[in-house]
Amino acid sequence: MSTAAATDLREEILALKKEKNAVILAHNYQIEEIQTIADYCGDSLGLAFRAQETDAEVIAFCGVHFMAETAKIINPEKTVVLPDADAGCSLEQSCPADELEAFLKENEEKNYYVITYINSSAAVKALSDVICTSGNAVRIVEAAPKDRPILFAPDQNLGHWVAEQTGREMDFWNGACYVHVEFTRDSIQRIKDEHPDAVVVAHPECTTAVRLLADEVCSTEKMVHFCRDTDSQNIIVVTEAGMLHRLKREVPDKNLIPGPTDNCACAECRYMKMNTLEKLYLCLRDLKPEVTLDEEMRRAAKAPIMKMLELSK
Ligand code: 13P
Ligand code: SF4
Numbered sequence: 001m002s003t004a005a006a007t008d009l010r011e012e013i014l015a016l017k018k019e020k021n022a023v024i025l026a027h028n029y030q031i032e033e034i035q036t037i038a039d040y041c042g043d044s045l046g047l048a049f050r051a052q053e054t055d056a057e058v059i060a061f062c063g064v065h066f067m068a069e070t071a072k073i074i075n076p077e078k079t080v081v082l083p084d085a086d087a088g089c090s091l092e093q094s095c096p097a098d099e100l101e102a103f104l105k106e107n108e109e110k111n112y113y114v115i116t117y118i119n120s121s122a123a124v125k126a127l128s129d130v131i132c133t134s135g136n137a138v139r140i141v142e143a144a145p146k147d148r149p150i151l152f153a154p155d156q157n158l159g160h161w162v163a164e165q166t167g168r169e170m171d172f173w174n175g176a177c178y179v180h181v182e183f184t185r186d187s188i189q190r191i192k193d194e195h196p197d198a199v200v201v202a203h204p205e206c207t208t209a210v211r212l213l214a215d216e217v218c219s220t221e222k223m224v225h226f227c228r229d230t231d232s233q234n235i236i237v238v239t240e241a242g243m244l245h246r247l248k249r250e251v252p253d254k255n256l257i258p259g260p261t262d263n264c265a266c267a268e269c270r271y272m273k274m275n276t277l278e279k280l281y282l283c284l285r286d287l288k289p290e291v292t293l294d295e296e297m298r299r300a301a302k303a304p305i306m307k308m309l310e311l312s313k
Contacts, residue, residue, distance in 0.1 A: 001277075009277050010037055016284040023056035024280070025071070027063035028220040029242035029272040034062045034280060041246060043221035044070075044118045045135040045312060051075060052309060060284055064089045064271045065291075069122050072291040073301045083279035085289035087271045089119050091205075094175030095154030097123035104151075112151040112171070113144050116304070119177075120154055122293055126300035128153075131308040134204050135219035137162040143311050144168070157181070161204040161217060179269045180205035182261035183238050188213050191236055191260055198234035198257060201226050206238055214238065220246075227251045241266040242273075 001009070014037070017024060025047050026038035035041045040050045044067060051059060051071035058079045061068035066089055068082040104112060104127065116128035117137075125131055132140035141162050144150055150168065152159035154175030163170050183206050192200065192213065201223050202214035211217050216226045220243055227235050228251050237243060238259030244266075247256050258266035283289065293301075 006033065006277065009281055013037060013277065013281050013284060016281070017060070020058045020284060020287070021056055022058035022060050022284060023050075023054045024060045024062065025050055027067060027242075027272065028246045029240045029269055030062050030275060031242065031273065031277075032245040033277050034275060035242070035245050036249075037277070037280075038062060043133065043135055043219045045133040045219065046221050047071075048074070048118070048133070048305070048309065049312075054078075058284075058287065060280060061291075062275050062280060063087070064092075064269075066092050066119055066121060068291050069293070070118060070125075070305060072293055073122060073125070073298050073305055076293075076295075076298060079287055080291040081283040081287055082289060082291065083276065083283045084274040087274040089271055090178040091117065091119035091154050091175050092121055092124075095120055095124055095173055097121060097127060100124055100127055100153060100173070110149055113148040114151050114153065115140060115144060115170075116153050117155045117158055118305075118308075122297055122301040124153070125304055126297050128304045129307075130304045130311070132162075133219065133308075134158060135221055136308065136312045137204070138165045140308060140311055141166045141168050141170075155205055157207055157211075158204045160208055161211060177205040179240055179267050181207055182263070182267050183207070183210045183259055184262050185209040185213065187260050187262045188236070188238060191257065195234050195236065195257060197232065198236050198255075199230055199232040200236045200238060200259075202238035202259070203240075210238060223247065224250050227254055227256065239267075240269045240272065242268075 024038045064087045072080040114128045150170035153173035156172040159172040199215040201216045234255045
């Protein structure tokens, strides 16, 4: 798209936003053009809070499907649209609701306290006791009843990290993010060797082998604070590549180095990259694709999300 065409499109999106009384929420992994037109750009926790607080009638959610679905669960009276309804998530796919339900039934005698990562479907959230994000997982696990065993679903890597942080034993669902498992001990050690004075910040969806090479492990929002506060000038950022757009805007004076995988210089989530400015324009114009949910399931999914938001204040 030419610069002039992109400028026109931006203006049309902003006009539509006003006309429809909409708010644009974007995740830190979105393409730069979407991040910069959004009213708010942040991590899953920040986005859930923004979705809860907004007065707008329409929420245009630029992220992946489970994020838009979470906004709808909290706001049934609002119209929630997303640029591309096919923007899924490998973690969500790794935990189908019927499999989780069957597992809980088979293990009924254990009376699991189910802590579910927000990267999951509404149907899975509806089976959970509480939801967490990478930004509050430690706090949510610390608040879990001491007399019940924990099942942590679906991200086993985040689960292992939070178990280490809290000292709490738990069982793990066997799910993973297909992007973050692409970083390896070798690929990160190699970039560290090239920049011996750099610090490493990694997302907790990375494997333990990668996390062990990191100076800090945190959510995408906390990465902004870490990069700002560290004394180091050079920072290796081990997460999805879109994060670099946000960091470059917020911390322009630091040298931000994308963490490489074994196959490429940086890692991109194909789902996050399905959203484009054109699709954002169309979803605001037509108010579709729209997120709709079965009311009984929505109510069941809302309770563990509200518990999370209460515990995160
Ligand atoms: P954050 O909540 O840390 O932004 O993570 C969301 C995500 O999907 C990471 O892959
Ligand atoms: Fe899901 Fe991974 Fe993409 Fe995040 S980066 S949305 S966890 S597939």
